[in-house]
Amino acid sequence: MKMPNTKYDGSYIMGGPGTNQSYKKYYGSMLKGFKKGGDVMPKRNKKNFRPTKKGAGMTQAGVQAYRRANPGSKLKTAVTGKVKPGSKAANRRKSYCARSAGQMKKFPKAAKDPNSRLRQARRRWKC
Numbered sequence: 001m002k003m004p005n006t007k008y009d010g011s012y013i014m015g016g017p018g019t020n021q022s023y024k025k026y027y028g029s030m031l032k033g034f035k036k037g038g039d040v041m042p043k044r045n046k047k048n049f050r051p052t053k054k055g056a057g058m059t060q061a062g063v064q065a066y067r068r069a070n071p072g073s074k075l076k077t078a079v080t081g082k083v084k085p086g087s088k089a090a091n092r093r094k095s096y097c098a099r100s101a102g103q104m105k106k107f108p109k110a111a112k113d114p115n116s117r118l119r120q121a122r123r124r125w126k127c
Helices: 021-027 060-069 088-106 108-112 117-124
Strands: none
Touching (some): 088 108
């Protein structure tokens, strides 16, 4: 028997009225690693995210919470300190600054407002 060609969302494994229990029996052991829904984000509080006055972005605690909830994630915090030219961190910053410059063009209203999340994040990354 071949697995149905649909995106799995965990609905028939969870059980409930009208579910086919033979599916649960057959596919249950194969699908143990799947989570219902997408990535799990940490709560938006002062510990995990920076307040708007200090600059946008996740804190180190927030990144660690995200990585605990999503094993295998490669999420990192902003590059905020001094870096050697050509290093991995410098290249990451250069890449972020280039991408966020495109967002400045796409959203001119956010680009004009000095306290928008986009401008705060660019300041934090030292773009």
